[in-house]
Amino acid sequence: MRNRINTPARLPLLSQTAEHALRAILYLGRNQGRGLIAATEVAEALGAPPNYLAKTLRLLARKGVLRSVRGPGGGFALARPATAISAAAVVEAVDEVSAPANCLLGNRGCDPQNPCEAHARWEELTRRVLRPMEDTSIADLVGE
Amino acid sequence: MRNRINTPARLPLLSQTAEHALRAILYLGRNQGRGLIAATEVAEALGAPPNYLAKTLRLLARKGVLRSVRGPGGGFALARPATAISAAAVVEAVDEVSAPANCLLGNRGCDPQNPCEAHARWEELTRRVLRPMEDTSIADLVGE
DNA sequence: TCTGTTTCGCATGACTTTATCCTAATTCTC
DNA sequence: GAGAATTAGGATAAAGTCATGCGAAACAGA
Numbered sequence: 428m429r430n431r432i433n434t435p436a437r438l439p440l441l442s443q444t445a446e447h448a449l450r451a452i453l454y455l456g457r458n459q460g461r462g463l464i465a466a467t468e469v470a471e472a473l474g475a476p477p478n479y480l481a482k483t484l485r486l487l488a489r490k491g492v493l494r495s496v497r498g499p500g501g502g503f504a505l506a507r508p509a510t511a512i513s514a515a516a517v518v519e520a521v522d523e524v525s526a527p528a529n530c531l532l533g534n535r536g537c538d539p540q541n542p543c544e545a546h547a548r549w550e551e552l553t554r555r556v557l558r559p560m561e562d563t564s565i566a567d568l569v570g571e
Numbered sequence: 572m573r574n575r576i577n578t579p580a581r582l583p584l585l586s587q588t589a590e591h592a593l594r595a596i597l598y599l600g601r602n603q604g605r606g607l608i609a610a611t612e613v614a615e616a617l618g619a620p621p622n623y624l625a626k627t628l629r630l631l632a633r634k635g636v637l638r639s640v641r642g643p644g645g646g647f648a649l650a651r652p653a654t655a656i657s658a659a660a661v662v663e664a665v666d667e668v669s670a671p672a673n674c675l676l677g678n679r680g681c682d683p684q685n686p687c688e689a690h691a692r693w694e695e696l697t698r699r700v701l702r703p704m705e706d707t708s709i710a711d712l713v714g715e
Numbered sequence: 716t717c718t719g720t721t722t723c724g725c726a727t728g729a730c731t732t733t734a735t736c737c738t739a740a741t742t743c744t745c
Numbered sequence: 746g747a748g749a750a751t752t753a754g755g756a757t758a759a760a761g762t763c764a765t766g767c768g769a770a771a772c773a774g775a
Contacts, residue, residue: 440584440697440700440701442762442763443762443763443764444762444763453689465720465721465722466721466722467721476763476764476765477765478764478765478766479763479764479765481721481722481723482723482724482764484722485722485723485724488722495721495722495723496721496722496771496772497720497721497722497723497770497771497772497773498719498720498721498722498771498772498773499719499720499721499772499773499774500720500721500772500773500774501720501721501722501771501772501773502721502722503722514696544713544714545597545712545713545714548711548712548714549712552658552703552704552707552712553584555703556584556700556701556703556704557584557700559696559699559700560696560700563696567692568689568692568693568696569688569689570688570689570692586732586733587732587733588732588733609750609751609752610751610752611751620733620734620735621735622734622735622736623733623734623735625751625752625753626734626753626754628752629752629753629754632752632753639751639752639753640741640742640751640752641740641741641742641743641750641751641752641753642741642742642743642749642750642751642752643742643743643744643749643750643751644742644743644744644750644751645741645742645743645750645751645752646751646752647752
């Protein structure tokens, strides 16, 4: 049943981790007034795996998207106002957003110094794909 | 060394398989005049793993993006003119393009019948992300 | 200073994607 | 019809992502 050629892989436009991250950030954004919120509460509210979500929250904190405080009453909160956090920032903090590093004509098709035409055209396309993510803030998604 | 929390996962804006597929399609597009081209030639030209690429080409053929012929002189070629194949079509043939099925507010945040506001906003965003892929043809990328 | 709460960080296991290999099935050429 | 070339397809291995679990570190409050 594994790796059936008829069942294509899932293209993670967002990886599972990034999806968790966005959900968590949105939850924190909607509850911004309440200050710090514990990872377990977020996980329960989203129905996400608690341990893994906690790890993702830590990662977001380390990348400066969230702030975190340990100990009783501690938890996580947005490091900046929701208007100042783009969807792209969240995704990039968690996954390494990588448009294909190598030329689309193949590794041997062109070199970076003297890129082929398809190279430039592909870069332009990836920019157009990523831009909406950069232009959309958490506040936009939450709707404030 | 595995799963270090400091080394974020790669976000496959394109999965590896989709990347191979696009490269292969572009190669076939540029060599359209030559008729059928063997999988081994494509793999060598791109520096891609031959066996896996062959499997991906077969998948593209089954999905109707490529046509294939067996036996000596056989190989693969575009099933339609390069202007009639979108980048999105290639990616979708290989990976299951799936925006998050569940609401961004969390599985328990809203139900499909009565979707929340973030739900609609997220759908709008994913549309904007995918559109450039749909609007760009293989011919556009190759530059004809 | 003790105790409970909560983040931090590593080790490990389960599952998915990527890649390899081998054996058919098909088709051209001689 | 024999033999070589080439796609088709399944079984299996390797690598990566996703998820779990546990102990340590930090912190607040009594």
